[in-house]
Amino acid sequence: MNIKDKILERLINNKGMRISGEQLASELCVSRTAIWKHIKVLRDEGYMIDSSTNLGYSLIETPDRLTPGEIKAGLKTKVIGKEIKYFKETESTNIVAHEIAGSVDEGTIVIAEAQTAGRGRLGRKWISPEGGIWLSIILKPKIQPSHAPRITLLAGVCVARTIRSLGLPAKIKWPNDILINGKKVCGILTEIRAEADLIDYLIVGIGIDANVDTESFPDDIRDSSTSLKKEKRAKINRAGFVRKLLEEFDELYLKFQDEGFKSILEEWRNMSATIGEWVKITTQAHSIYGEAIGVDNEGALILETSDGHLEKIVSGSCEHLRRT
Amino acid sequence: MNIKDKILERLINNKGMRISGEQLASELCVSRTAIWKHIKVLRDEGYMIDSSTNLGYSLIETPDRLTPGEIKAGLKTKVIGKEIKYFKETESTNIVAHEIAGSVDEGTIVIAEAQTAGRGRLGRKWISPEGGIWLSIILKPKIQPSHAPRITLLAGVCVARTIRSLGLPAKIKWPNDILINGKKVCGILTEIRAEADLIDYLIVGIGIDANVDTESFPDDIRDSSTSLKKEKRAKINRAGFVRKLLEEFDELYLKFQDEGFKSILEEWRNMSATIGEWVKITTQAHSIYGEAIGVDNEGALILETSDGHLEKIVSGSCEHLRRT
Structure with a gap:
């Protein structure tokens, strides 16, 4: 974590209270001038930070952003999201993930506020405006290509768990859509690069209509789509949602590697909207x-x-x- | 095929005879000056081309090169090798193939005289000096990732057939090595990019120790390696070998798509050095x-x-x- 993110983490953890520049400088082993410069950058990014000469800094309001600092503040994971590549806008987080996968550690995340060429399964387009959650997780599991669909199912369970933690009745439509009350709120696109019999890396792309206005979607998908905002009748805290999602993923992915797929498949079946239909x-x-x-x-x-x-x-x- | 390759094709097909610049210019619908310029480039590439003012051009000797012109002269394929990307030296033809696979047609070939970072299976190094045949075939079959090993087996049959056409007793060691008298002469590295359940593209990397001195190989592989040159006790015609290999591949790949894998598997089993061991x-x-x-x-x-x-x-x- 860089200095700016560490400052942000401390401000978030002390929200409503004040921390002096002197304390921050001493804890992070940098000068007070450096602290002041980083605070300025955070303000430029949309953080409202109050300061007074004697009392120090206090975080008043955070922007609705998915910056690494926002997501990492309090993130409890072992593998997933230790490294986060953030874009205000990019073509597709899966495309970026393919470009960097060879040179980054397993668990690295690519996340964007908006995608200009978001992709769904089978080459379909995926609408990705601001307000959504568009992220890709880079994994390097030692499994055969034919086992890759297990990771799609695992990811579906993680997203469904996270949405259910908001009190919404998420279910999973085979193979990779998450529904709320029969309407699609999330899609998952798993892509691999592999030798014929062994995966080099696997990318789980997850697209969630979080605070998105689905009313602006094209005719053919508008009626079958929903958003977390619409279902909750209020904007959700996207950074908190992503943090929870990464924690669920971290837990299940480690379980998958330690104990295999059995209990995850069991949970998938229990969350399935498709079985019996x-x-x-x-x-x-x-x-x-x-x-x-x-x-x-x-x-x-x-x-x-x-x-x-x-x-x-x-x-x-x-x-x-x-x-x- | 570009003009230069077309000129070369005509010179090769008329080897020992003369073609006038006027005839070439007329057949290819370009000026005689253009013909003269392309002849100059071919000479710079190592082709010995005799010319006389009244009688025209005559090909005396071709360099031992794997240029598109050399390979395409007389190539009879429907899909494989219609487009050939040639490098005197590159990192790895599979790496180049990954970079271009999204934007080229199925059947495109990447071929290099030498690789600086040739790769084998499971991340191993693959020694790729001049004199060998290092090529990658880009395919876009509509198959599941779990069926990719079938293409490795198919490629093994094609290489073994081509080596047998030289009169050498090639056999296949599971999954992907070609042996002559128990020594390795070729390796195959199949790599895919895929959605969880559908292949986007597949790359078959084929490395053949054709006119390579295996005596210069490191200790750990020297005794288990051989080359076509060593087995034949003479240099082979590499371009001709590649042409034959691409024709075998074209035939079997189309058969695979039309009739399935059964007869190819049968042929693989008959060529296997592993079954029974x-x-x-x-x-x-x-x-x-x-x-x-x-x-x-x-x-x-x-x-x-x-x-x-x-x-x-x-x-x-x-x-x-x-x-x-």
């Missing part, structure tokens, strides 16, 4: 209708078609159908 | 000893351990053991 699956080749009866250990959807035949779906688009 | 498999976690009894439809090695237990090996290093 009649669905239409569209693959490259054709469409299949049936009842989703389960998800196997590889993350594939198990479908029972109307003639009682079982189908294993590894990849495809899933649509929940109303029974007629 | 006692082997030691080293994975990340542990070593396993047993008899290699087969390779399954996913490219995994099936091992019968000494207690009669069957093990399926998806990833690992394979060492052939002498029975004691």
Whole structure:
């Protein structure tokens, strides 16, 4: 953590109280002039920081930003988010993640206030205005490429847990959407680079319509989308949400490595909006209708078609159908 | 194909005869001055081209180069090698291939006379001096990441076929080495970029010790390595070898897409040096000893351990053991 982030962490942890420049300078082993310069930069970034000559600095209000300082203040993780690359705007956090993945540690995060070319699954566009949470997590698990879908399911559980901590009834639609009351609030795009039989790195892209106005979305997705703000009827604290999400991810990812996938799959199944539903699956080749009866250990959807035949779906688009 | 390559193709196809500058200019719809300039560039590249004012140009000798012009002259493929990116020297053809894969057509080749940072499987170094064949093929098959090892096996069959066409007894060691008389002459490194359940692109890196002096290799691999030159006791025509390899690849890759993997796997099994051998498999976690009894439809090695237990090996290093 750099000096500016450390100052911010102390201001956040002491919100409502004052810390003197002398104390900050002494604790961080820098000059009072350096402290003063960093405070100025923080003010330029939108932090309202009161100062008085004798009493020191006090944080009045933080901007709604996802800066590393905001996220790291109080973050309790072992691997995830130790390094955070922040952008006010970027093409796509997954693209940046691909560019840097070879040279950064596992757990590094790329996060942006807005994406200009956000991507969804199968090359689809992903609308990513300010107010949302657009982040990518770089992982280097020693697993086969065919096990990558497990990380998508793991990420879905983490997002659903975090949304449920806000008191909202999040469920997971196979393979990678998070729904609230049947409407999509989050998508997950897992991408890998691998040798034929071993992953070099894996990127989990997570896009959450947090404080986004879904009313401004295009016709074809407006009615099927929602946001955390809309469901809570109030803006959420995005930095706090990200912190919680990273902590959930840190816990489950370490559990995945220590204990395997079994209990995570169990939790996924319990949070699933798809199991038990009649669905239409569209693959490259054709469409299949049936009842989703389960998800196997590889993350594939198990479908029972109307003639009682079982189908294993590894990849495809899933649509929940109303029974007629 | 650019003008220079077209001129070269005509010179190669008419080797021993003369073509006038006027004829070339007329056939290629450019000026005679343009022809003269391209001839000069070809000479700078090492082609010995005789010219006489009245009789025209005649190709006397081609350099031992893997330029696009050399490879494309007479190349009969539908997909593979329609576009060739050539380097006298590059870090690694797989690295270049990763950089360009998003913006080029399937079948594009990256080829280099030498690599400064050639890579083998599992992050190992791959020695790549001049005289070898170092090339990467960019593919965009619509398959799951777990099926990528099939392309490694397919590539092994193509390389073995091409080496056998020189009259040398090439065999394939699981998963990706080509042996001649038990010594390694080629390695294959397949890498993918993918969504969790669908490949974006796949790169097949093929490194062949063609006209390489393996005596100059480091101690630890010298005795287990050989070259085509050493086995043939003469330098091989590298461009011709690459052309044949690309044609084999084109044929098998189209067959793979049209008819599936079955007959290719059958051919792989027939060329296998591993099936029937006692082997030691080293994975990340542990070593396993047993008899290699087969390779399954996913490219995994099936091992019968000494207690009669069957093990399926998806990833690992394979060492052939002498029975004691």
